Amino acid sequence: MHVSDTVLGLVVGFSFALFYTLLGVPIAWLADRWNRRNIIAMGFAFWSLMTMATGCVANVWQLAAARFLMGAGEACGIAPSNSMLADLFGKVRRPTALAIFGTAFSIALVVFYPLLGWIGQHHGWRMMFIVAGAPGLLLAVLFFLTVKEPRRGAADSTVALEPQPLWATLRFLARSRVYWLLLLGVTFMGANIYAAGAWNPTFLRRVHRLTLTEIASSIGPMLGLLGAAGILCGGVLASRLGLRDERWRLRVPAIACLLVVPAQLCFLLGDAMPIWLGGFALTSFLTLMHQGPIYAAAMTVAAPRMRAVATALILLCAGLLGQVLGPLLVGLVSDWLEPTMGELSIRYAMLVTAACPLAAGASFWAAMRASDGPQ
Numbered sequence: 001m002h003v004s005d006t007v008l009g010l011v012v013g014f015s016f017a018l019f020y021t022l023l024g025v026p027i028a029w030l031a032d033r034w035n036r037r038n039i040i041a042m043g044f045a046f047w048s049l050m051t052m053a054t055g056c057v058a059n060v061w062q063l064a065a066a067r068f069l070m071g072a073g074e075a076c077g078i079a080p081s082n083s084m085l086a087d088l089f090g091k092v093r094r095p096t097a098l099a100i101f102g103t104a105f106s107i108a109l110v111v112f113y114p115l116l117g118w119i120g121q122h123h124g125w126r127m128m129f130i131v132a133g134a135p136g137l138l139l140a141v142l143f144f145l146t147v148k149e150p151r152r153g154a155a156d157s158t159v160a161l162e163p164q165p166l167w168a169t170l171r172f173l174a175r176s177r178v179y180w181l182l183l184l185g186v187t188f189m190g191a192n193i194y195a196a197g198a199w200n201p202t203f204l205r206r207v208h209r210l211t212l213t214e215i216a217s218s219i220g221p222m223l224g225l226l227g228a229a230g231i232l233c234g235g236v237l238a239s240r241l242g243l244r245d246e247r248w249r250l251r252v253p254a255i256a257c258l259l260v261v262p263a264q265l266c267f268l269l270g271d272a273m274p275i276w277l278g279g280f281a282l283t284s285f286l287t288l289m290h291q292g293p294i295y296a297a298a299m300t301v302a303a304p305r306m307r308a309v310a311t312a313l314i315l316l317c318a319g320l321l322g323q324v325l326g327p328l329l330v331g332l333v334s335d336w337l338e339p340t341m342g343e344l345s346i347r348y349a350m351l352v353t354a355a356c357p358l359a360a361g362a363s364f365w366a367a368m369r370a371s372d373g374p375q
Contacts, residue, residue: 020071021320028312031080033163041144043076048136055129079311086299087150099235099292109224117216153304185363190322192356198327206343226284235292250368253290257361
């Protein structure tokens with residue numbers, strides 16, 4: 001569409017994140033009061049339709065609008081789902097359960113990324129979006145017909161409180177120092193993850209001269225397999241080690257985030273294929289390892305009727321701040337460096353967000369320390 005990296009960063013990040021994160025809080029508040037299964041099913045159908053519509057846009061403004069509306073639909077997904085899972089699995093098993101749920105994106109990379117890459121290469125990017133969205137319309141109906149709404153607080157053997165006003169939920173969560181530190185950590189990781197997701201394909205094309213088909217058929221599945229393995233490993237380790245010492249439920253994600261930094265530096269700065277590919281593989285394994293334990297920790301802090309909002313606020317920080325600032329900042333720095341460095345500008349621009357996992361690891365470690373004392 002003949003736009004700069006800065007404009008593309010805005011479209012990829014800002015237009016999606018604005019609706020996805022801002023609408024996520026009121027939708028989550030509704031999910032804490034109403035049938036979560038119905039909310040997920042309606043959002044599922046709508047974001048699938050908007051994914052298909054993305055393949056029909058004629059200019060960058062229509063692309064931004066499609067991303068806005070796709071974000072509005074996806075806001076119905078994770079927060080109500082996490083709330084439902086927290087009612088199905090208790091405190092001990094919850095990190096593993098949420099980690100398994102979190103592997104969906106990685107599995108999609110393995111199963112669909114090669115197919116969509118082939119479609120994009122041979123039939124254009126428009127058909128790629130249409131094919132990606134169409135199955136969701138059928139799956140939304142299947143979800144509505146087969147999934148049951150669990151009882152609130154069932155896994156905790158407690159009777160859920162009556163629905164609370166949004167301000168009461170926010171005040172409850174704001175009193176928790178642990179929850180504040182979790183929000184800080186996911187914000188830093190969000191900036192790193194979304195920047196990598198938006199710009200890694202561009203980086204691989206410009207720096208290492210990979211084609212779209214090569215990225216989709218090899219790098220995509222590697223990211224999916226190792227990402228899923230890392231998410232599962234993080235959830236299982238947090239659950240198993242947490243039986244001995246509850247602090248491991250936050251120590252595991254803290255250590256994982258700290259290890260991301262050297263791995264990502266190898267990926268971004270390595271010229272030899274074994275170095276950058278090894279760095280990419282290790283980064284893929286470690287980057288999402290924190291997901292299950294952190295969501296589980298938030299579900300533990302929040303009361304049963306507040307869990308969807310607690311998740312939505314995490315998505316707000318990781319999404320609105322992380323998804324907007326991460327891709328946009330990389331785009332700005334890349335455009336700034338391009339006159340002197342050419343296509344290599346993207347390499348050094350991505351170093352800006354490589355330090356974010358260090359700050360995230362420190363935040364999660366502080367949350368672990370805070371969980372020992374008054375919250």
